[in-house]
Amino acid sequence: MFLYPSTALQRFGSPRSCTSGFLLTFKFVEGGRGLELLHKTEIDDVPLAVLGFQGQLAAGIGKALRLYDIGKKQLLRKVENKNFPPAIVTLNTQGFRILVGDMQESIHYAAYKPLENRLVIFADDTQARWITATTMLDYDTVVAGDRFGNVFVNRLDPKVSEQIDDDPMGAGILHEKGDLMGTPHETRLLARFHVGDLITSLHKVSLVTGAREVILYTGLHGTIGALVPIVSKRTLTSSLPSNST
Known part of the structure; x- marks a missing residue:
């Protein structure tokens, strides 16, 4: 197992820059009780988000999303996409899909196509939001928090999701035209809440064994809260097993 922290030298917030990242x-050693430094890879911008992805490392470096593989002397860059807005701050993944949270332009859906070794962006949000934390509720749904104390839930159309997964090369996505210089597809807003604090983390957890999962969030000023799904008769009916003859 490996640990990948990111650092930057002489970083400035405005304008966002650094001398080097x-x-x-x-590498974990001694049964996980110690760490051994294998190597250090220099990059050209501020690394704000890293995530393990399909045996590789996904890294949000400035406005570029990159996939790295481990090498003997440094990490090896395998593929990148530089078409994201100002700065990538969060990453989430399921399967070959990566959800990218941007500092100013909300959520983008990207897919990795291994046959072509390509990262393609196929969906985004219709509203510009200053993302601070994200987590996936399911394969098509994401919950995120922004800098102004809002928590919102966005969902990708299941038909679009299936279409993307059925395109192994990603050629169909590349030839689709987006609206207003955006992506070919847009997500739909399902819910939005104002919690009154800058969201610092979001987690989908079950607080009690066997209980329903909730969205647990924390805020900059010490806020800890949970968003609990409403249980209706329709929900209970759909969750009950059907009788078969």
């Missing part, structure tokens, strides 16, 4: 590769 680094991705460090540590």
Whole structure:
């Protein structure tokens, strides 16, 4: 197992820049009780988000999403996409799909096509939001928080999701035209709540064994809260097993 912290030298917030950035590769040793530094990879921008992805490392470096593989002397860049807005701050993944949270332009859906070794962006949000935290509720649905104390839930059309997964090369996505210089597809807003604090983390968890999962969130000023799904008669009916003869 490996640990990948990211660092930057002489970083400035406005304008966002740094002298150099680094991705460090540590290996767990002594049964997980210690760390051994394997190597340090220099990069050209501020690394704000890293995530394990299909045996590789997905990294949001400035406005570029990159996939790295481990090498003997440094990480090896396999593929990248530089078509994201100002700065990638969050990453989530399921399967070959990566959800990218941007500092100013909300959520983008990207897919990795291994046959062509390509990262393609196929959907985004219709509203510009300053993302601070995200987590996936399911394969098509994401919940996110922004800098102004809002929590919102967006969902991708299941038909679009299936179409993307059935395109192994990603050629169909590349030839689709987006609206107003955006992506070919848009997500739909399902819910929005104002919690009154800047969201710092979001987690889909079950607080009690066997209980329904809730969205647990924390805020900058010490806020801890949970968003609990409403249980209706329709929900209970759909969850009950059907009788078969």
